[in-house]
Amino acid sequence: MSDKIKGMRKGLANYGDAGFSLFLRKAFIKAMGYSDKALDRPIIGITNTYSGYNACHRNVPELIEAIKRGVLMAGGLPIDFPIISMHEAFSHPTSMFTRNLMSMDAEEMIRAQPMDAVVLIGGCDKTVPALLMGAASADVPAILTVTGPMITxxxxxxxxxxxxxxxxxxxxxxxxxxxxxxxxxxxGKLAPGPGTCMVMGTASTMALVSEAMGMMLPGGAAIPAVHADRLRHAEATGERAVEIAREGLKPTSVMTEASLRNALRVLQAVGGSTNGVVHLAAIAGRLGLDIDMQEFDRMGTETPVLVDLKPSGQGYMEDLHKAGGLQVVLKNIAHLLEKDALTITGRTLGEEIEAAPPSWPQNVVRPLSDPIHSGGGIRVLRGNLAPNGAIIKQAAATPELLKHRGRAVVFTSLQDMAERLDLPDLDVRADDVLVLQNAGPKGAPGMPEAGYLPIPKKLAAQGVKDMVRISDARMSGTAFGSIVLHISPEAADGGPLALVRDGDMIELNVEAGSIRLDVPEDELQRRAKEWNMPEFVDIERGYRRLYFQQVLQAEHGCDFDFLRKYPLNNKTL
Known part of the structure; x- marks a missing residue:
């Protein structure tokens, strides 16, 4: 056993007497019924992310039992502990607002409690990135598993x-x-069981890119939540957790520049959620890295969308599992991957791809010669409306709208949109561009998934199904349409989006990678002088105060500046 494994001796509470600290710790842990023999084993922490509010994590208790079985089989001692659990539909104002809080919880509890390795149980959208962000910062040997997608x-x-x-x-x-x-x-029929959304939403996306990044055992991303394979994968994860404890294999050895590039490549190939870009940027910041958005955009031109899943295609995650899971995708794009990247198995990604079983005839993962969409799932946009960038999920957009010029119909806030969008006298046409301001990291707050602006009711009644819509918000990976997101800087931070007015002409050209506001520069300067920052409420105390002081823009993952390995602004609290 490695000298680095300290078991109950790791991270003792400070009483000024290390011997007494260990004596006291053992006395209280024995109150849980453990023997000295059990306490001499490598200790494997397990994050218990179960919550009665979180249907995506309904099967976590089952997974914990399977993980514990694997840990015991490998000679370790499993101890589960609670971590914040977030569900997308039950987090006010948005789960993105509390993602960083969950990451802090994970980091501090992993660091504070004695464990030689930790099993991270993620699932619903923001839980996987939060756990990986916390694990990257704590840098204790860690391995990820997920709850798995729902059945249809x-x-x-x-x-x-x-x-x-x-x-x-x-x-x-x-x-x-x-x-x-x-x-x-x-x-009552859309979500018939436990697990995450069964389309290529954010949860599915983050599971797939985490497997591609090497933080999950091969094959784990697509197994449905109710399948026996999900429990067997959890058991194997518990076994491997003991091994990485003995080996001292840390997250920073697995989550590297190369593995992040592989994750971004897979994000394009699977037609993944635009949220994946934000979350991978946040994980990168914890590692002292930055996502190169130009390189990500270039990856898109080289990497077709191969996975036929909604919203870009027609299938569901259980179809991907039956088709062979992510490993089939990896085999198809192996020539584009950095195969020397280390994975949590201790082997390289290239070795895992070679070891994977051959694929069989199926139509869920397309060959390179017959993709769902050419040119990548996500395109990066720039222009005078988005100096620091914006993105569009072009694979889920209406092709005819990817090059469009239209009149702006502006909503200054979520409340303004709610009050006016469906008014019969709203001045709006099908060829207009719907604009939502002040829905970014600070503006909403929490950068909600409000970028999927509804089609105004009077247009929907006429049969209009899609329009160009732009905002500084996010949208769910389950959403579809010609929607420009993550415009940066956000309106509430004084970005050019704040200067758009009703009737302005906006030009979108996805092929050229541009989003442009056709207003003279001197007029924009005049508007900028008249602009006033929105009044933020309830930011005087607690987590909300911390959030507003520290949250960064979308290109930096909306993480807190002080949580990055290398802060951008060196702010003090």
């Missing part, structure tokens, strides 16, 4: 999945083609 539901013979179909069917309800009774009935 059914309504009138139609296969359904949260939450791409949630949005599609809600849009039909807004248009008046689905009545109140039926939409209520549908709500």
């Amino acid at each position: 539901g059914s309504h009138k013979g139609e296969r359904l999945g949260a939450c791409t179909d949630c949005r599609r069917l809600w849009g039909q309800h807004r248009a008046g083609t689905i009545d109140e009774q039926e939409i209520e009935e549908i709500s």
Whole structure:
């Protein structure tokens, strides 16, 4: 056993007497029923992210039991401990607002409690990045597993999945083609069991890119939550946790520049959520790295979307699992990956790809010669409207709208949009550009998934299904449409988005990578002089105060500056 493994001797509480500290710790841990023999084993912490509010994590207790079984089989002592749990639909104002809080919880509890390695149990959208951010900062040997995607539901013979179909069917309800009774009935069929959204949403995306990054055992990202394979994968994760404790294999040895590039490459290949860009940028910042957005954009031109899953395609995560999971994708793009990157198995990504079983005939993972979309799933945009960048999920957009010039219809806040969007006298046409301001990291706050602006009701009733929509917000990976997101700097921070007015002409050219406000520079300067920062409320105390003092823009992952390995602004609290 490595000298670095300290078990109960690791990180003793400070009483001024190390011997007494260990004596006291053992006395209290023995109150849990452990024997001296058990306490001499490598200690493996397990993050218990179960919550009664979090259906995505409903199966966490089962996973913990399987992980514990694996740890015991390998000669370790498993100890689970609670960590903040967040569900996208149950986090006010948004789960992104508390993602950094969860990362701090993970970091400090991993560091504060004696454990030689830790198993991270993620699932719902922000939980995986939060755990990886915390693990990167604590840098104790760590391995990730996830709760897995839900199985699909059914309504009138139609296969359904949260939450791409949630949005599609809600849009039909807004248009008046689905009545109140039926939409209520549908709500009971969209999420038929435990697990995460079964489309290529943020949870599925982060599971896949984490496996590609090497932090998860091969094959784990796509296993449905209810499958026995999910428990077997958890058991194997527990076994491997004991081994990495003995080897001293730390997150910073696995999450490297090379592995992050592999994650970004896979993000493009699977048609992943735009949220993946923000989360990978935050993880990179914890490692002392920055995502090169120009390189990511270039990756898109080289990497076609191969996975036929909603919202870019038609399938669901259980289909990807049946097709062979991420390993099939990795085999198809192996020539584009950095195969020397180390994984949590102790082997390189290239070795894992070679060891993976051959694929079989299926149509979920397309060959390079017949992709779902050419030119990458996500495109980076720049221009006078987004000096620090913006992104669009072009694989899920309407092709005819990827080059568009239209009149701005501006909503100055989420509240303004809620009050005016569906007014019968709203001056809006199908070829206009809907603009949402002040929905970024500070503006909302928490950069909510509000970028999927609803089609105004009167246009929806006319059959309009998509429009160009732009904002400094995010959107769910389950969403679709011609939507420009993450405009930076955000409006609430004085970015050019704050200067857009009704009637301004906006030009979008995705092929050219540009988003431009067609307003003379002197007029923009005049507007800038008149601009006033929004009044932020309830920021005098607590976490909310910390958030507003420290949150960064989208290109830096919306992390807190002081949590980065190398802070950008060297702010003091």
